[in-house]
Amino acid sequence: xxxxxxxxxxxxxPLVYGALLTDHAEGRVTEVVLHDLDDSRLYAVARVxxxxxxxxxxxxxxxxxxxxxxxxxxxxxxxxxxxxxGLEGRAHDERVALAEGVLGQETVGAGxxxxxxxxxxxxxxxxxxxxxxAPDAWLINFTNPAGLVTEAMSRHLGDRxxxxxxxxxxxxxxxxxVLGANPRExxxxxxxxxxxGWVRGLRxxxxxxxxxxxxxxxxxxxxxxxxxxxxxxLQSLGAIPNEYLHYYYFNREAxxxxxxxxxxxxxxxxDQQARFYxxxxxxxxxxxxxxxxxxxxxxxxxxxxxxETAGAGERDADDLSGGYEKVALALMRAIARDERTTLxxxxxxxxxxxxxxxxxxxxxxxxxDANGAHPVAxxxxxxxxxxxxxxxxxxxxxxxxxxxxxxxxTAVKAFALHPLVDSVNVARRLVEGYTDxxxxxxxxx
Ligand code: G6P
Ligand code: MN
Numbered sequence: 001x002x003x004x005x006x007x008x009x010x011x012x013x014p015l016v017y018g019a020l021l022t023d024h025a026e027g028r029v030t031e032v033v034l035h036d037l038d039d040s041r042l043y044a045v046a047r048v049x050x051x052x053x054x055x056x057x058x059x060x061x062x063x064x065x066x067x068x069x070x071x072x073x074x075x076x077x078x079x080x081x082x083x084x085x086g087l088e089g090r091a092h093d094e095r096v097a098l099a100e101g102v103l104g105q106e107t108v109g110a111g112x113x114x115x116x117x118x119x120x121x122x123x124x125x126x127x128x129x130x131x132x133x134a135p136d137a138w139l140i141n142f143t144n145p146a147g148l149v150t151e152a153m154s155r156h157l158g159d160r161x162x163x164x165x166x167x168x169x170x171x172x173x174x175x176x177x178v179l180g181a182n183p184r185e186x187x188x189x190x191x192x193x194x195x196x197g198w199v200r201g202l203r204x205x206x207x208x209x210x211x212x213x214x215x216x217x218x219x220x221x222x223x224x225x226x227x228x229x230x231x232x233x234l235q236s237l238g239a240i241p242n243e244y245l246h247y248y249y250f251n252r253e254a255x256x257x258x259x260x261x262x263x264x265x266x267x268x269x270x271d272q273q274a275r276f277y278x279x280x281x282x283x284x285x286x287x288x289x290x291x292x293x294x295x296x297x298x299x300x301x302x303x304x305x306x307x308e309t310a311g312a313g314e315r316d317a318d319d320l321s322g323g324y325e326k327v328a329l330a331l332m333r334a335i336a337r338d339e340r341t342t343l344x345x346x347x348x349x350x351x352x353x354x355x356x357x358x359x360x361x362x363x364x365x366x367x368x369d370a371n372g373a374h375p376v377a378x379x380x381x382x383x384x385x386x387x388x389x390x391x392x393x394x395x396x397x398x399x400x401x402x403x404x405x406x407x408x409x410t411a412v413k414a415f416a417l418h419p420l421v422d423s424v425n426v427a428r429r430l431v432e433g434y435t436d437x438x439x440x441x442x443x444x445x
Pocket of ligand 2: 146164165166167195
């Protein structure tokens with residue numbers, strides 16, 4: 001079984017390889033191909049993987065290449081984890097938006113739109129090549145903004161592209177734990193778009209346990225989302241939102257915290273990772289030790305008091321070790337070995353949410369087997385959630401249209417229609433600001 005990792009020089013690749021190393025069963029991945037545009041990043045990560053594999057007799061063989069077509073040929077699975085414009089690009093996304101007084105988060109609001117606009121053309125090019133060179137491969141997309149990028153790729157790969165995120169599973173696990181339930185035995189009723197979903201129920205042995213949590217202020221206030229959103233607001237909603245909804249429900253505070261931060265999340269990570277890749281240029285550096293130290297520093301920031309500067313919020317040790325690489329591996333195993341399972345994934349709607357058309361990619365529990373991921377029927381969202389989902393999906397569609405037509409006016413429309421961008425004039429200046437700093441947006445006419 002051959003797995004190709006696009007963005008193979010990325011900092012999180014050793015997490016994926018570490019997960020692969022725990023799999024000794026028949027049908028496991030035996031060959032890993034790393035692809036990246038940057039040779040020195042590939043070299044750095046390959047060194048880490050090499051040290052990880054030491055002493056593991058059945059460790060997957062690793063090769064690295066900067067030739068995309070060569071990387072894709074013969075792949076059974078392709079993980080796409082690219083970052084167009086790098087972490088410097090992420091820092092620009094944040095800064096340009098903040099200068100206009102709006103949110104520049106990696107995936108939400110203006111920042112997410114800018115990131116989407118420069119990523120979609122690259123993702124579409126990859127999807128076209130996969131369709132030509134590896135038509136039977138499954139593409140697992142982690143590239144953010146994951147829902148939008150998965151939808152762009154699905155126009156060329158249909159249901160062979162599946163988007164993943166670690167946030168719904170982490171949320172479900174935290175809720176189960178606070179309720180004293182076993183996360184593995186709980187059915188999580190979650191739906192929405194990526195980074196824009198709500199847990200409406202958590203059923204154990206046929207009984208919904210969520211009302212018990214919502215009725216108990218002490219319990220509710222004791223876990224991450226309870227602290228983040230506040231007990232009263234969760235009770236008013238009657239659901240537990242994905243942590244990224246904090247940027248909607250508490251937008252003003254989030255923008256202010258970003259503005260006051262000494263460094264934005266992207267700038268922090270850009271500096272931190274640059275140091276790691278620099279260190280890896282020394283032939284005598286201990287690769288795995290350096291990587292592990294950098295990873296620990298990064299993870300420590302998740303526990304920080306200030307979630308806006310820390311990034312995606314407070315997480316506990318279990319969440320950190322059960323992240324996206326575990327979702328990716330579980331998905332790949334279910335498909336490759338027909339090990340049926342349920343995972344919350346980004347797939348085409350196919351009638352699941354009746355307010356969206358069938359090609360709209362949504363985030364929803366899916367049954368996964370050798371035939372892929374099949375969304376499970378869920379109850380409709382309440383009107384306030386439907387409103388947000390429809391508004392943000394409409395924005396995503398404008399991003400896809402702008403990437404296809406190269407129309408600057410369409411890009412302006414994408415920003416202007418976003419619920420977190422409060423003026424068409426702001427949208428116009430955002431497009432100017434972003435095209436000034438991002439070479440990846442030079443295609444806009
Ligand atoms: C979560 C999200 C990812 C996102 C990441 C950011 O895991 O689900 O989509 O990329 O947080 O983490 P970072 O450490 O890069 O700020
Ligand atoms: Mn995510």
